[in-house]
Amino acid sequence: MKIAVMPGDGIGPEVTREAVQVLEALSLPGLTLFDADVGGMAYKRHGHPLPQETLTMARESDAVLFGAVGDPDCDGLARHLRPEQAILGLRKELELFANLRPAKVFPGLEHLSPLSPEKAAQIDMMFVRELNGDVYFGDKGTRIGADGSQEGWDMMSYSEKEVTRIAHVAFRTARAGDDKNRVTSVDKANVLETSQVWRDTVIKAAAPHPDIALDHMYVDNAAMQIITNPGAFGVILTGNLFGDILSDLASAAVGSIGLLASASMGERQSAHGTFGLYEPIHGSAPDIAGQGKANPMATILSAAMMLRHSFGLEAEAARIEAAVAGALADGIHGGDLGGTHGTQAIGEAVRERL
Numbered sequence: 001m002k003i004a005v006m007p008g009d010g011i012g013p014e015v016t017r018e019a020v021q022v023l024e025a026l027s028l029p030g031l032t033l034f035d036a037d038v039g040g041m042a043y044k045r046h047g048h049p050l051p052q053e054t055l056t057m058a059r060e061s062d063a064v065l066f067g068a069v070g071d072p073d074c075d076g077l078a079r080h081l082r083p084e085q086a087i088l089g090l091r092k093e094l095e096l097f098a099n100l101r102p103a104k105v106f107p108g109l110e111h112l113s114p115l116s117p118e119k120a121a122q123i124d125m126m127f128v129r130e131l132n133g134d135v136y137f138g139d140k141g142t143r144i145g146a147d148g149s150q151e152g153w154d155m156m157s158y159s160e161k162e163v164t165r166i167a168h169v170a171f172r173t174a175r176a177g178d179d180k181n182r183v184t185s186v187d188k189a190n191v192l193e194t195s196q197v198w199r200d201t202v203i204k205a206a207a208p209h210p211d212i213a214l215d216h217m218y219v220d221n222a223a224m225q226i227i228t229n230p231g232a233f234g235v236i237l238t239g240n241l242f243g244d245i246l247s248d249l250a251s252a253a254v255g256s257i258g259l260l261a262s263a264s265m266g267e268r269q270s271a272h273g274t275f276g277l278y279e280p281i282h283g284s285a286p287d288i289a290g291q292g293k294a295n296p297m298a299t300i301l302s303a304a305m306m307l308r309h310s311f312g313l314e315a316e317a318a319r320i321e322a323a324v325a326g327a328l329a330d331g332i333h334g335g336d337l338g339g340t341h342g343t344q345a346i347g348e349a350v351r352e353r354l
């Protein structure tokens, strides 16, 4: 079991360190970890946010554990050299088109949510976010517009092929998940042609999945209903941009972005299972970087997702999740949850409860 660890920038190394120690504490036979450079730190060291050696290491691994990338010092660089290109490049180059982002309130931890305890208890949704297409990867540029001023443009598109494959992931995820057996496809088909193709294609892709209830919702309404009626959602199938935004929104409903994990999967199989990249949904948090304040739970839970999805180690994944839930229940809360525990203390508290 070869894992490429890519800590990245800002709080990335801080939270990744704790997750790696959780993995090591499990003493899994045959587990080997290799570090690789990504993001702004890789740009500073190698002149590129996603050096070829890093990509090669990812290709030769069974899974990737990713921290976060992003560095305000790099915001003025040409776009292809910015830290964020590391994660975008890995997702694209490795064909990791399916991003699973669970948003769930652990039972008994409803008080961490800003929603009422009754509403918070209903939060148990899984985002299935398309990760290789949309406005993220279309042509883009700047030009002088008709009025003589500079304008930026980004091309948004989705093909039937791209939508079909992610839709099938969503239907299969709904079937394997909780008992809701429900997919809500989120789009903006009232305005965007991209979304009309998305919606028409999702309807066609649903045909072989008659056991799964499918409905469609506009993204603006979805943003509202995730807060007002979270229990209505099981699997939320959506595109790259809407999924990015809605998953941060859902993290706030759960209690903090420092709690939400993710798995990015494709079709490649390793000797142990499906290759995947695992990362918290948050970024490099430059505002708290280097201060030992970041909550590592999202990254630790991402490591649990790795054990489940890439290594078939369900019991070990559940052990990590129970340890995180136990630490939270015992009041081990970072600043993001209004507590005082630092990154290392949270990591230690989770390890003690394994």
Ligand SMILES: NC(=O)c1ccc[n+]([C@@H]2O[C@H](COP(=O)([O-])OP(=O)(O)OC[C@H]3O[C@@H](n4cnc5c(N)ncnc54)[C@H](O)[C@@H]3O)[C@@H](O)[C@H]2O)c1
Residues within 6 Å of the ligand: 011, 015, 067, 068, 069, 070, 071, 072, 084, 087, 257, 258, 279, 280, 281, 282, 283, 284, 285, 286, 287, 288, 293, 294, 295, 296, 298, 334, 335, 336
């Ligand atoms: N996958 C990624 O690597 C990824 C994801 C999102 C943003 N980014 C990048 O990160 C940089 C900062 O972006 P941003 O500020 O918009 O988003 P962010 O997620 O880094 O931070 C948003 C807010 O949440 C807080 N926060 C985030 N993670 C936390 C944690 N684990 N514990 C406690 N608090 C936490 C931050 O302190 C900040 O106030 C940018 O360069 C952005 O492009 C990278």
Ligand SMILES: CC(C)[C@H](C(=O)O)[C@@H](O)C(=O)O
Residues within 6 Å of the ligand: 084, 087, 088, 244, 281, 282, 283
């Ligand atoms: C850093 C950025 C490219 C990334 C995205 O937009 O996908 C991030 O926000 C995320 O949610 O993983």
Ligand SMILES: [Mg+2]
Residues within 6 Å of the ligand: 244, 245, 248, 281
């Ligand atoms: Mg995001």
